[in-house]
Amino acid sequence: xxxxxxxxxxxxxxxxxxxxxxxxxxxxxxxxxxxxxxxxxxxxxxxxxxxxxxxxxxxxxxxxxxxxxxxxxxxxxxxxxxxxxxxxxxx
Numbered sequence: 706x707x708x709x710x711x712x713x714x715x716x717x718x719x720x721x722x723x724x725x726x727x728x729x730x731x732x733x734x735x736x737x738x739x740x741x742x743x744x745x746x747x748x749x750x751x752x753x754x755x756x757x758x759x760x761x762x763x764x765x766x767x768x769x770x771x772x773x774x775x776x777x778x779x780x781x782x783x784x785x786x787x788x789x790x791x792x793x794x795x796x
Contacts, residue, residue, distance in 0.1 A: 707780045708736035711751030721750035730754050742766040744776050753778045 710729040714721065723745045730741055730752040737754030744751050744767045753766040767776045 707756055708733035708754040709751070709778055709780055710753075711749075711778070713750075714748040717748050719748055721745050721748055723750070726750040726752045740765060742778065744778065751778050 708730065710726065710733060712721070712726070712729075723743065726743055726745060730743070733754050734741075737756045739757035740753075740755035742753045742755075742765060751767070755766065767778045769776045
């Protein structure tokens, strides 16, 4: 069991507050007492509480792409199927 919280100000002039998202995730700390993560940028904030049952090392969130232009917080699994170029061509 994990927990996700977040908010967005639809008035883009209002800044998201780190202490507000921290307070929101503290309320759901019982859902994920093992780890926490936050993302605050401009008028958007989201946070995550994590229960580390299976993957103790690589499940830290939020997750980012290489240049941190994309960030995600989620509850679930990501499954990736990799195929070689030969299999993609039907060979």
